[in-house]
Amino acid sequence: MKSTITMAVGVAFMLHASLGVAQPPVGNAPLDRGKQVYDYWCLPCHGEGLGLPGFAELPGTQQLRIKYRDVAISPLLTERTDLVPDFVKAIVRQGVSFMPQFRKTEISDADLDALATYLARNNPATTPPAR
Amino acid sequence: MPAPPPGVSAAEFSTALRKFEVAVGEQWVFKSDEDAALYRDAYSPERNEPTERLASAAVAPIEVEQVQQVVRIANEHKIPLYPISTGKNLGYGGSAPILSGSVVVDLKRMNRILSVDAGRCQAIVEPGVSYFDLYRHIQEGNLEVWIDTPDPGWGSVVGNALDHGVGYTYGQYRDHFGSHCGMEVVLPNGELMRTGMAALANDASWADYKYGYGPYVAGLFGQANFGIVTKMGFWLLPRPEAYRRGTVSVPKRRDIVKLVEHVNYLENLGLIGMPGFRSPLGFAQAREPELRALVTKPGGPSDDELDRFAESKGLASWSVELQFYGPEKTIAGSWDYVQQRIGASIPGARFEEGAVYRFPLTAEQQAQVQRVHRLVDIGIPNMSIFAIAGGRTPQNPDSADGGQFYFAPMIPRTGEAILEANRVLGAAYRDAGLPYNQYFSAPACWHYRAFIMITSLPVSRLDPEINRRSRAAFQAIARVAAEHGWGEYRSPPFGVDLVAGAYSFNDHALRRFCETLKDAVDPNGIIAAGRGGIWPRHLRGSRA
Numbered sequence: 001m002k003s004t005i006t007m008a009v010g011v012a013f014m015l016h017a018s019l020g021v022a023q024p025p026v027g028n029a030p031l032d033r034g035k036q037v038y039d040y041w042c043l044p045c046h047g048e049g050l051g052l053p054g055f056a057e058l059p060g061t062q063q064l065r066i067k068y069r070d071v072a073i074s075p076l077l078t079e080r081t082d083l084v085p086d087f088v089k090a091i092v093r094q095g096v097s098f099m100p101q102f103r104k105t106e107i108s109d110a111d112l113d114a115l116a117t118y119l120a121r122n123n124p125a126t127t128p129p130a131r
Numbered sequence: 132m133p134a135p136p137p138g139v140s141a142a143e144f145s146t147a148l149r150k151f152e153v154a155v156g157e158q159w160v161f162k163s164d165e166d167a168a169l170y171r172d173a174y175s176p177e178r179n180e181p182t183e184r185l186a187s188a189a190v191a192p193i194e195v196e197q198v199q200q201v202v203r204i205a206n207e208h209k210i211p212l213y214p215i216s217t218g219k220n221l222g223y224g225g226s227a228p229i230l231s232g233s234v235v236v237d238l239k240r241m242n243r244i245l246s247v248d249a250g251r252c253q254a255i256v257e258p259g260v261s262y263f264d265l266y267r268h269i270q271e272g273n274l275e276v277w278i279d280t281p282d283p284g285w286g287s288v289v290g291n292a293l294d295h296g297v298g299y300t301y302g303q304y305r306d307h308f309g310s311h312c313g314m315e316v317v318l319p320n321g322e323l324m325r326t327g328m329a330a331l332a333n334d335a336s337w338a339d340y341k342y343g344y345g346p347y348v349a350g351l352f353g354q355a356n357f358g359i360v361t362k363m364g365f366w367l368l369p370r371p372e373a374y375r376r377g378t379v380s381v382p383k384r385r386d387i388v389k390l391v392e393h394v395n396y397l398e399n400l401g402l403i404g405m406p407g408f409r410s411p412l413g414f415a416q417a418r419e420p421e422l423r424a425l426v427t428k429p430g431g432p433s434d435d436e437l438d439r440f441a442e443s444k445g446l447a448s449w450s451v452e453l454q455f456y457g458p459e460k461t462i463a464g465s466w467d468y469v470q471q472r473i474g475a476s477i478p479g480a481r482f483e484e485g486a487v488y489r490f491p492l493t494a495e496q497q498a499q500v501q502r503v504h505r506l507v508d509i510g511i512p513n514m515s516i517f518a519i520a521g522g523r524t525p526q527n528p529d530s531a532d533g534g535q536f537y538f539a540p541m542i543p544r545t546g547e548a549i550l551e552a553n554r555v556l557g558a559a560y561r562d563a564g565l566p567y568n569q570y571f572s573a574p575a576c577w578h579y580r581a582f583i584m585i586t587s588l589p590v591s592r593l594d595p596e597i598n599r600r601s602r603a604a605f606q607a608i609a610r611v612a613a614e615h616g617w618g619e620y621r622s623p624p625f626g627v628d629l630v631a632g633a634y635s636f637n638d639h640a641l642r643r644f645c646e647t648l649k650d651a652v653d654p655n656g657i658i659a660a661g662r663g664g665i666w667p668r669h670l671r672g673s674r675a
Contacts, residue, residue: 044263044285044514050501052515059517066523093169097592098520098533100173100225103218104161105191105239105259 034118037111038078041102046077063097081123085116136187136211136232138669144187147208151190151234154200159240161189170218170235172225174534176590176598177625184227184624186213189235195315195323195361201236202359203321205657212236213659214359216258216290219283222536222587222623223294229624229661230670236359245362249274252367253312253338258289258360262512276367277510279304284512289363293353295578295620299507300404300456302579304368308353313337315362316352319653329364338364354621355645356659357652373459374509376485377466380411380447381477384434387449388546393473394451395544398579402465404454404508406576408549411447412437413571419444426570437570447481449573454508459489521589532594535587538605540617542574542582549574552584552617559611560586563604583620609633624661631664646671 045060055062057075065075074080089112095101107115120126135144152160161167170186177183192198205212213233218226228235242259247269256265262284269276279298281291290296291307298305313329324330326349329337341347351357381390387408397403416422422440425432432440441448453469455462470482488500488509500506506513521533540556542548549572557569567586574582588601605626609619613633622630634641645665649656656667 045517050498050515051518052505053501053503055515055518059514059520059522062518063522066525066528069528095173097522097531098174098517100219100221101169101171103169103189103226103237103239104166105159105237106217 030114030117031121033111034114034116034121037107037115038118041107042077042115045099048076060099077119079122080119083120083123084126085113085120088112088116088119134187134232136234137230139209139232143208144210147204147210148188150204150208151201154204155190155192155197159191159193161191161237170215170226170228170237172221172227172624174221174225174536174590175227176536176588176602176623178590178592178595178598180595180598182625183231184224184229185231186228186235187232189237191237191240193240195241195317198236198238198241198317198359198361199321199323202317202319202657205234206320206655209655210234210657211660212359212657213662214238214258216287216293217261217285218290219261219286220290220294221534223621224624227624229627229659233660238359238361241361244268247272247274247276247367248338249276249367251339252276252369253364254278254288254367255313255338255362255364256288257362258287260288261285262288262291266510266512275370277370278367278512279307279310280507280510280512281307282505282507282516283514284507285514288365289360292363292365293360295353297577298405299505299577300368300454300510301401302398302405304366305405306578307365308350310366311349311363312339312341312366313364314349314352314360316358316360318358319655319658324358327364338366351648354663356662356665357648358658368456368510370490371456371458372489373457373462374488374490375455375459375462375466376452376504376508377455377469378450378452378483378485379469379473380450380481380483382441382447382479383438384441384448385546385550386477386480387549389477390449390451390473391544391546391549393469393476394453396472397453397465397469402455402468404456405579406454407452408573408576409450409452410571410573411450412441413568413573415444415446416568416571432570452485459487532591534590534592536590536601536605536623537585537587537621538608539583539585539619539621540609540612541578541620542584542617544580544582548582549584551615552582555611555615556584556586556608559608560604563607564600565604578620584617622664627661627664 045058047058049058051058051062057065061075068075073082092102092107092112135141148160148162167186167188170189172184175183190201192201211230211233213228214236215226216238226235238258240259241257243257244260244265245255247254254265262278262280265278265288279300281296281298292311296307298307304310313327315325315329318324327343328334328340330343352360394406398406425436425440455465473480492500521535523530542552553569553572557567560567572584575585577583588605589597590601591597602625606629609629618633619630631642642664649665650668653667656669660667660670
């Protein structure tokens, strides 16, 4: 997150304390990269933890808990065993309910591949990637 | 190949797209229908209708020189551009242009945090930096400054300020445009300009002093279309020693008048952050059939009737949550002063002491805070606000729809204005067939010298009738508001002309002045047609 900028910067910027680039850190293996993309873009809505005061969960987790109230599917994306990569990609690129779609400047096609691989890793029907 | 922008031939558009590819790299020009669709406004109230605002293509530069090249190419081929920062302005247009067929200039890749100087409490960032990004950068550096964050936290620091967005702490910080200091802009002719002290050839104080010398032109780049902002400086809060919250409740309906006067005094002196007005009676409606009967009876209830009901149930008519930031002893003294001041002025006022936090918080303490408070109150960005954006609820578990846009009129910061606005807007909403909490709605206090009587209107991905009803309501209610001197501070794209048109003093002198500027600095009309209700000359007959 807080990498140093190597390109030239103006004299004024040199006077300031710190520089950074705002983007998910770069991982190597697909699962590592997929988790990084998940943590950066998905976790703030779909992770564990409290929501607004009065809401027991974060908004994405809350929505999926209601959606899957009658079936044995986890409201947490990272615990799902039924996700397939193409479904993950479709939801990210099309959006659903109040979740907007994500552009390629936000999640590139390569990062979306990694994210889809990561979220489908627990599905026995998908082939895990080589580490 | 997407359809070209209005008035541009397919051959001309194709040539421009090829030049964009040379400027920014082929992979950063998005011209397939599938890619252009990623720029749709996810909360558009015109979804799937002929008027939905759609991009023809998008171009994503990574540095300012590329932005300049894109602007020059657009001038050469008369291509309308629409810049976005992170594209998260949901409820006010998202990542879509106002003029369909525009090429979106997507600045998300320009995501450098150029500086954070904790000693001078300032930062300089590019448009692709989100509040999350800046917050993480500060945390990782263990820097003793806070940001003032809006809801939700994934938006652009630059973009939010440029749309006059708002936050939650002290007034001078939660007005996000007001807390900016110095900007860099690519002008419509491709030239690069900086404002304030940043305009010095060798600036040493970009984010220290706003005005530099001469006219303050930075205001022209908020909610407008006179250039593409590529860097902005911002003032940050020093991390306070402590935070304290206290709630004041008053028994009678008309006590709101004095209560607002006291809270204004406290805020104007810099003693409190954003106040949060509520009506406990409003929350009681769901469980009190007697109260529901009162507010729905013909002619409505009198103030005395509401006061008698409140007294019979031991409820306050109004309350306000006050936030204090600063040295622990100082803010304890401020809370004591609040109790003395208001207690001596409003009979029956009650005071409830809230939690006190000391900073920095541990993770465990932060979790404790989150159980009772919004994290944005202490400068922590998050996404929790989406809990009230629609979607599935326990009462309506099968709703796969969601989203909203906003009607946000500014009214005077007085208790009388709250009561008057509720009366007028309540009738207007009723006429439009939509619900409004006429007796108990409280204002948002984001912009600290005025109240915002904001309401959300639902949008649907699935049901165009919901969208048509919401648009019609917005148009009708905005007209009623304008008749009473209340203008909106932001607008969804379909409403920009209606909202801007209400600012009509002296035969729209303000709009005519902006159009004169537009013609002078952007004669080809390529930058963000329609933004702020300002159209280039050749499109003035086709207002949104």
